[in-house]
Amino acid sequence: MKAESVRVRYAPSPTGYPHIGNIRTALFNWLFARHTGGRFIVRIEDTDQSRKVQGAVEAILDSLRWLGMDWDEGPGVGGDYGSYFQSERRDLYQQYAQQLLEGGQAYKCYCSSDRLTQMRAVMAERKESVRSYDRRCRDLSPAEQAQVETQGVAPVIRFKVPLDGQTTFHDLIRGDITFNNSELDDLVLLKSDGYPTYHLANIVDDHFMKVSHVMRADEWLSSTPRHVLLYGAFGWEAPLYAHLPMILGPDKSKLSKRHGATSVIEYRDTGYVPEAVVNFLALLGWALDDKTEIMSRDDLIKYFSLERISKTAAIFSQEKLYWMNGVYLRQIVEKQGFGEFARRALPFLELGLPDTAKRPIDQEYVNRIAPLMYERVNLLSELAERSGFFFVEELDYDAESLVVKGMDKEKAITSLKMCWERLEDCSFDHDALEGVLRSLTEELGLKTGSLFGLIRVAVTGRTASPPLFETMAVLGKDRCLGRIGAAIARLRGSGGL
Numbered sequence: 001m002k003a004e005s006v007r008v009r010y011a012p013s014p015t016g017y018p019h020i021g022n023i024r025t026a027l028f029n030w031l032f033a034r035h036t037g038g039r040f041i042v043r044i045e046d047t048d049q050s051r052k053v054q055g056a057v058e059a060i061l062d063s064l065r066w067l068g069m070d071w072d073e074g075p076g077v078g079g080d081y082g083s084y085f086q087s088e089r090r091d092l093y094q095q096y097a098q099q100l101l102e103g104g105q106a107y108k109c110y111c112s113s114d115r116l117t118q119m120r121a122v123m124a125e126r127k128e129s130v131r132s133y134d135r136r137c138r139d140l141s142p143a144e145q146a147q148v149e150t151q152g153v154a155p156v157i158r159f160k161v162p163l164d165g166q167t168t169f170h171d172l173i174r175g176d177i178t179f180n181n182s183e184l185d186d187l188v189l190l191k192s193d194g195y196p197t198y199h200l201a202n203i204v205d206d207h208f209m210k211v212s213h214v215m216r217a218d219e220w221l222s223s224t225p226r227h228v229l230l231y232g233a234f235g236w237e238a239p240l241y242a243h244l245p246m247i248l249g250p251d252k253s254k255l256s257k258r259h260g261a262t263s264v265i266e267y268r269d270t271g272y273v274p275e276a277v278v279n280f281l282a283l284l285g286w287a288l289d290d291k292t293e294i295m296s297r298d299d300l301i302k303y304f305s306l307e308r309i310s311k312t313a314a315i316f317s318q319e320k321l322y323w324m325n326g327v328y329l330r331q332i333v334e335k336q337g338f339g340e341f342a343r344r345a346l347p348f349l350e351l352g353l354p355d356t357a358k359r360p361i362d363q364e365y366v367n368r369i370a371p372l373m374y375e376r377v378n379l380l381s382e383l384a385e386r387s388g389f390f391f392v393e394e395l396d397y398d399a400e401s402l403v404v405k406g407m408d409k410e411k412a413i414t415s416l417k418m419c420w421e422r423l424e425d426c427s428f429d430h431d432a433l434e435g436v437l438r439s440l441t442e443e444l445g446l447k448t449g450s451l452f453g454l455i456r457v458a459v460t461g462r463t464a465s466p467p468l469f470e471t472m473a474v475l476g477k478d479r480c481l482g483r484i485g486a487a488i489a490r491l492r493g494s495g496g497l
Contacts, residue, residue, distance in 0.1 A: 006038025007212045010064075010071075011202060013045045014056035017263035018063045020316065021217060021247050021255060024281045028244060029215050030069045031282065031304040041209060042074030045202065046087045047195045063264040067274045068297065073209075081209040086201050093196035096204050096234065097157050097189050105233045106189060108155035109137040110148045132185045133158070154192040159199075159230060161186050167225040172213075172242040172306050179225040187226050199223065203230045211239050218243040242306055245285040246313040255316050271348055271381030272321070276328040280321045284314040294327060326378030338370040345370070345383050349391070352384025357391035365390075368474050372466035390474065395461035395483060399490045402457050406450035413491050415444055415454055420484045428477045433469040458487035 010026040012018060018026075033040035042064065044057055061075060073079030083089055100106035111119075111133070119134055138160065140148075149155075161184045168178040189200040196204075206214065221243045231238040247255045267277055275297065282300050283293065286309050295303075333341050342363065349361050373387050389395060403412050418440060426436045441451045456468050459480050465471055472480050 005212055006033060006036040007041065007210050008033050008038065008215060009041040009043050009206070009209065009211050011043040011045045011205075012060050013048065013051075013198075014053060014060065015048065015051040016053050016056060017059045017265055019263055020281070020284075023063060023067070023264050024247065024284050025215065025217055025244060026064065026069060027067070027278065027281050028286070028304075028309070030071075031300055032213065032215065032306065033072075034301045035304045038212070039072040040069070041079070041081075041211070042071040042077075042084065043205060043209070044075060044085045045198065046085055047090075047197075047201055049087070049195065059263070059265050063268075066268050067264070067278055086196070086205065089201070089205070090194060090196070092208070093201055093204055094190065094194060097196070097200060100159065100189065100233055101157060103233075104160070106157050106159050107138055107140070107186075108145060109133070109158045109186075109188070110140075110145075110153045110155045111136060112153075132187075135186055138186065156188045156192050157190040158186040159189050159226070159233070161226065161229060167228055169224055169228045169238070169241060171221075171224075172240055173245075173309050174221075174243065174311055177221070177224075179222075181225075181229075184226055184229075187223075199226060199230065203227055203234070206239055207231075207234070207236050213240045213242060215242045215244060218246055242309070245310050247284050247316050248313045249316055252313075252315075269381075271379035271383075272325050273328050273332070273344065273380070275331075276321070276325040279328070280324050284316065285310050294324070322378050329374060329377065329380070333370070333374050338374070339367055341374050342366040342370045345380050348380045349384050349387075352381060353388055353391050356393065357388065358393075361391070372470055372474065376466065389460040389462065389465070395486070397457060397461040399493075401463060402454060402487055402491055404450050404453040404457070406447055407454070409491055411444075412454055413488055415440075415446065415451060416458060416484050416488050416491070418444065419451075419455060420481055420488070423477065423481060423484070426477075428473050428480070430469045430473055433472055437469075455484070459483045 008029040010029050012022060012026075030040050032038070042061070044060070046052055046057070057075070064071065071077055073081065074084045086093075097106065101108070116133065120132070137155075138158075162181045165181050166178050167181055167184075168176055170176050187199050188197050190196055205211075224241055224243070228238050249255050249258070264277070268274075278297055278300070279293075279295055282295065282304075286304070288295065288299075288303050288308065329341065332344070346361055346363060346366055349366065350359065353359075353361070369387055369390050373383060376386055377383050402416075403409055407415065419437070422436045422440055423433075426432050437451065437455065438448065441448045444451065452468055453463065455472075456465055457463060459472060459475060475483075
């Protein structure tokens with residue numbers, strides 16, 4: 001396949017924020033373009049003005065940028081075949097709808113939406129195969145059309161689908177597929193407001209933008225014979241088609257929000273990293289083999305091919321994505337260092353830490369915390385909750401948690417007082433802290449687990465934390481001594497213990 005012959009497009013409609021399935025389609029197109037050295041086009045299909053959502057275009061483009069899917073032609077980039085907003089190409093669609101009309105391959109339909117609704121209800125009541133249209137206006141004479149138009153009815157333009165015969169096309173994933181023309185409806189090409197439907201606009205745009213491959217969700221499979229017929233009516237060569245497998249929830253039902261199918265922007269804001277999301281999405285319907293799961297962006301580009309796309313539905317697993325994100329957080333540290341992990345974590349700390357935490361958050365301080373926390377989170381947003389004790393001045397915990405196994409209240413107070421005395425003259429590095437506190441356990445006749453557990457609650461407010469001595473070293477002497485003193489006061493004031 002010649003690299004210059006590959007031109008693929010991602011053509012979202014700004015009727016909402018981009019969800020997982022939508023972006024998976026974009027990714028497969030992008031990977032195919034990058035694998036072949038072809039061109040990746042972004043085109044905004046904004047002809048349905050009534051459903052356009054404010055901010056959706058920006059969300060779509062931001063999602064692509066966040067995931068590193070750069071485009072060769074489209075909004076903000078330009079190209080030889082713009083505009084890349086369909087709302088700015090209305091004249092072109094109207095011109096080609098009129099061409100079909102004048103050639104007898106399309107017709108004006110004057111049926112109201114109420115009439116179509118009643119027609120479908122009657123068909124359903126009769127248990128007939130419900131069609132979107134019964135072709136009532138297909139053979140109206142010019143005189144009949146003129147009579148209707150005197151009533152001020154704005155018509156739509158419908159395509160005249162052949163009433164018999166078959167339409168066959170080759171799908172690069174599923175092979176040859178044949179539809180009986182008698183099962184196809186006369187689809188609307190141009191709506192009464194002058195805006196095109198998806199069917200007309202995407203055909204015209206794909207032709208003039210020289211799109212070579214149309215890779216899209218398999219929900220468009222039933223529309224493909226209509227599109228093939230439209231290409232034939234214009235005398236144009238159709239692109240190659242590849243319909244991507246469905247994405248289902250773990251229960252094999254249609255993917256929905258209850259399975260975790262939220263917008264890609266929400267995944268970004270929850271603390272997923274783009275490397276993990278790209279890897280995860282690539283495996284929803286494609287695989288290198290039956291065992292490889294972690295793949296870099298470069299490897300995905302290197303090995304991606306249409307032949308490896310599955311015909312069967314892909315299963316979306318929130319748990320797998322969560323696990324994979326943790327793997328990539330560890331990889332960030334291994335490949336780029338703790339500083340990069342801390343840099344990515346900082347915005348989530350700014351947002352997620354309690355109001356009592358000092359702000360702005362110091363980047364160098366986060367750099368010191370990163371080695372203690374990076375293996376304890378799978379999402380960057382989890383860091384604020386799990387490391388909050390590093391940033392607040394006063395801890396919030398029950399005094400009861402200070403009385404650990406192997407001691408009573410008085411023993412806990414005594415142990416903390418002696419700990420405070422020993423640490424006052426201790427240098428706060430790992431080895432010095434360990435030496436002082438281990439010798440103190442012998443002096444107190446306690447097990448290390450009991451004393452260390454007591455100190456851990458006192459300096460972090462938690463029964464589980466990163467390694468104690470490293471944590472204390474990061475917190476520093478003044479803060480640790482202050483918290484141990486506060487713990488003693490809390491125990492003395494807890495008469496119920």
